[in-house]
Amino acid sequence: MNSIVVKNLTKKFGSFTAVDEVSFEVKRGEIFGFLGANGAGKSTTIKMLCGILEPTSGDALVGGFSVAKEPDKVKQNIGYMSQRFSLYNDLTVEENIDFFGGIYGLEGNLFEERKKWVLHIANLEGKEKLLTSSLPGGIKQRLALGTAVIHKPQIVFLDEPTSGVDPISRRNFWDLINSLSAENITVLVTTHYLEEAEYCNNIILIDAGKLIAEGSSKQLKTNYIKVPIFEIECSNVVEAMELLEKQDFVGETSIFGNNIHVITNEKFKDESQIHNLCKSSSINVKRINKIIPTLEDVFIHLLEKGKK
Amino acid sequence: MEQIIQIENLEKSYGTIHAVQNISLSINKGEMFGLVGPDGAGKTTTIRILCGLLLKDSGDVKVVDKDISKYRKEIQKSIGYLSQKFSLYGDLTVDENMEFFAEIHNVKDYKERRDELLEFTRLKSFRSRLADKLSGGMKQKLALACSLIHKPQIIFLDEPTTGVDPVSRRDFWKILSGLLKEGMTIFMSTPYLDEAERCNRVALMNAGKIIALDTPQKIKEHMDNFVVEIVCTPVRKAYELIKGITELEVQMFGDRVNVIVKNYEKEIPVVKKLLEKNSVEILDNRIITPSLENVFMHLIKEAS
Structure with a gap:
């Protein structure tokens, strides 16, 4: 009812x-x-x-x-x-x-x-x-x-x-x-x-x-963000974030302590893109994990999309 | 690593209230440090002591290598402070507010710095607007810009994002990242555990004491209990059964409950049996990484 x-x-x-x-x-x-x-x-x-x-x-x-x-x-x-x-x-x-x-x-x-x-x-x-x-x-x-x-x-x-x-x-x-x-x-x-x-x-x-x-909450996270999201643990997070932001396969980035969250976009192919990029800029990547988006990620993603 | 703040055995009482109890803590240069805890934990008191706005009872505090008891004025020249209530003048424009703060801090050639900060906080096109006419998120950014006019080495933020919407909040975090890049040290307090996840290191504070101090990741790893997510229906029935019958800590979400257990093999089968016997359908159950909130709640329960 x-x-x-x-x-x-x-x-x-x-x-x-x-x-x-x-x-x-x-x-x-x-x-x-x-x-x-x-x-x-x-x-x-x-x-x-x-x-x-x-x-x-x-x-x-x-x-x-x-x-x-x-x-x-x-x-x-x-x-x-x-x-x-x-x-x-x-x-x-x-x-x-x-x-x-x-x-x-x-x-x-x-x-x-x-x-x-x-x-x-x-x-x-x-x-x-x-x-x-x-x-x-x-x-x-x-x-x-x-x-x-x-x-x-x-x-x-x-x-x-x-x-x-x-x-x-x-x-x-x-x-x-x-x-x-x-x-x-x-x-x-x-x-x-x-x-x-x-x-x-x-x-x-x-x-x-x-x-x-x-x-x-589950439906929002699975239905509205189709692109992969990664958590990257690396050295020089701030530089790494700036570098990633400039890439055409990256939508949104944000810093979480010693990690960066990266929301990719439809141009993204696979993780090697991130690895290669960091390697060429001597950023030491400790690990890359694919993560479930938070509701905040979904929210920001949708609002950014709305602006375009 | 170079330290920029050193706190040893800090104590502060208000009458019979022991607000800060024997805290020792060092902050590294260039890090984003988070002080997290409930109301009345002593967060604001600690920040005010570090900014030289409040006198300590005992203990040693050094900020930018200077003893706070002796060099309060000098220290204040090297730090910025953004309080919970942004102290802006509503009837002054954005530009005038910046000018006012420059004068307070005795900054003569502030114009270049002002433009730089307005650019940085994306407030340039609003510079002639009265502060009262700005949105909450813009007020927050202006208050931050004002507290940076004298190029401090450390910025103290006391619950900076309270009441700010998610879009403005994300904007604010971007600006803070930019400050980190310039080598600034950021010391913030927050009641939001998800915000604390953004810090390099956090101290969890409760009843005047620090109950955990490390990177968010390490704090989560140190939790010796498991958080088990059980997706089930009806959720409320599951929650009430677990809460009423077992001694376990349980939290209810929209479509699931989180149960905290010490011994997964022993305790989870008991929970499952309890739910199944009462015709709760379990769709999924798995161990998940605890959130900082899980850890915090757990530590507070253990402490009391």
């Missing part, structure tokens, strides 16, 4: 098309990654999906409601959390939960039940009386997500929720996202960190308002 069905969704601001005929579907309970560079149209799309911004044309069904025709119904059935957590710092954890419960009109037993659920799922039990301003970033973040789902929406939108959060807190946060998904809540998340996109069941990538790739 689909939680979100987007069909030819388009938004124009004057002559500028911010979102251009975008279509995709998100299954109920799925963790769905929405990727794109700054200015690609992510925020505009999310605003439309949340019923805050009216589409110029096309439509999307969010939790079964049309964002074009029933934006208020859409708003009641979703949760939203942005990188700027909308928490009250001078309230305690519990008071913040109470406040958001009030906004969503929860009362009596149902409210008490939900409050317990939020404290449990966000791992905040025992922290009820702490002042929000005194909490570390990672805990604030879980509280922000907890309050955003107190009404148990069918879908929750997370807009760059983990910007600047440390690895341990990030992992705890993803545990929370997984718990929501386990309760059949659909999670649509935008992030700049491609390693995080690995946690998603499905991913879409947009560029200049257009959808340019979709699939699971």
Whole structure:
């Protein structure tokens, strides 16, 4: 069953098309990654999906409601959390939960039940009386997500929720996202960190308002980069990189410590090309491994291709 | 190899909080060094001490061969510092920001250097734009350019890519590679383990201590446990079974779980049996190279 069905969704601001005929579907309970560079149209799309911004044309069904025709119904059935957590710092954890419960009109037993659920799922039990301003970033973040789902929406939108959060807190946060998904809540998340996109069941990538790739992390890595990628361990990495960049069989290079990652292109034939090149420039190659692209490689590759 | 920073038994406390605990570390000239750890690990404190912005409690710190307790001002002439919050003036243009930093550092003939840096960071066509009107990625590049105006030997970057999109980030790494080529030493802190993989050497820091120090490759090789990737369906059920019933560390991804085991032959059959008995279909399982994140999480768990 689909939680979100987007069909030819388009938004124009004057002559500028911010979102251009975008279509995709998100299954109920799925963790769905929405990727794109700054200015690609992510925020505009999310605003439309949340019923805050009216589409110029096309439509999307969010939790079964049309964002074009029933934006208020859409708003009641979703949760939203942005990188700027909308928490009250001078309230305690519990008071913040109470406040958001009030906004969503929860009362009596149902409210008490939900409050317990939020404290449990966000791992905040025992922290009820702490002042929000005194909490570390990672805990604030879980509280922000907890309050955003107190009404148990069918879908929750997370807009760059983990910007600047440390690895341990990030992992705890993803545990929370997984718990929501386990309760059949659909999670649509935008992030700049491609390693995080690995946690998603499905991913879409947009560029200049257009959808340019979709699939699971595995599908993205196998379907969208057909050229081989190598990791080269060698002496003088910086010189080696500059040399490789000039070759017609090389698309992209980047340095990883004492290694270079090389994304080749269709002109590439075999590894001897790299060996010969390095030999003639007295660069000592210790090893060359063919590697699986990272999501970042795929992403950059597709965006570069889009520019050409 | 020539060392450019030497730290011995560095200590720093804030009241009862022991922020940096007996750290010893040397940085080689021309390397890209990464200090990695969670919030509150002591990364920023360490960087600020090295830049002479914060006084240490005890220990010896030498930067560019000078004792930081005695030659703070001299050292500051040879280093650049890019903090988490780029200190740019929004109501000044790109050019004016550069000029301002040149003045702070007492650089008289800055114009040539400025043009060179703007060229290098590809900001030349934006030179008359107000800093406030730049995108996040461009602001970051401008802040970097400003911190390089006085031709420092070392540049300190404190979590430089937080909140920057992947395209700008890759651009930023390219620029840093260019600096390495000029022989600059780069000392950076980051909470992102995949970024740390780009460094020549990294120190993993937790609760004020260094818990690992080596090249990313060696750190990964030193992990005495195996990371086993199990592609299976339904993934969540697999994750919950392993997490609930075994003592093993497990991480869930979109279509797979990673399990960390000490003894592959002994523990993996147990896991497989558990999954099969509960009708989880295993599509593939293999030992994979641990990521720095795997190692880091593992080391932190062991330490606590």
